[in-house]
Amino acid sequence: MSWTQARARLAAAERHHPGADTSELRRQLRAERLAKTITSTLIEMPPLTAQERCRLAALLLSDGASA
Numbered sequence: 075m076s077w078t079q080a081r082a083r084l085a086a087a088e089r090h091h092p093g094a095d096t097s098e099l100r101r102q103l104r105a106e107r108l109a110k111t112i113t114s115t116l117i118e119m120p121p122l123t124a125q126e127r128c129r130l131a132a133l134l135l136s137d138g139a140s141a
Contacts, residue, residue: 077106
């Protein structure tokens with residue numbers, strides 16, 4: 075799913091079901107926007123080293139507190 079599709083799902087849920095819990099849809103939207111940002115950043119920059127990939131993977135797998 076693209077971030078625009080996730081945004082549309084959230085908007086539709088809020089429009090058709092006011093007051094409903096949309097926290098999961100909001101989480102999906104944030105994850106899709108992050109994926110888009112990561113993808114476009116990786117396209118623009120030189121290839122990452124193995125060490126850089128491991129560090130970034132560790133950040134994504136952690137809670138982010140030790141960044």
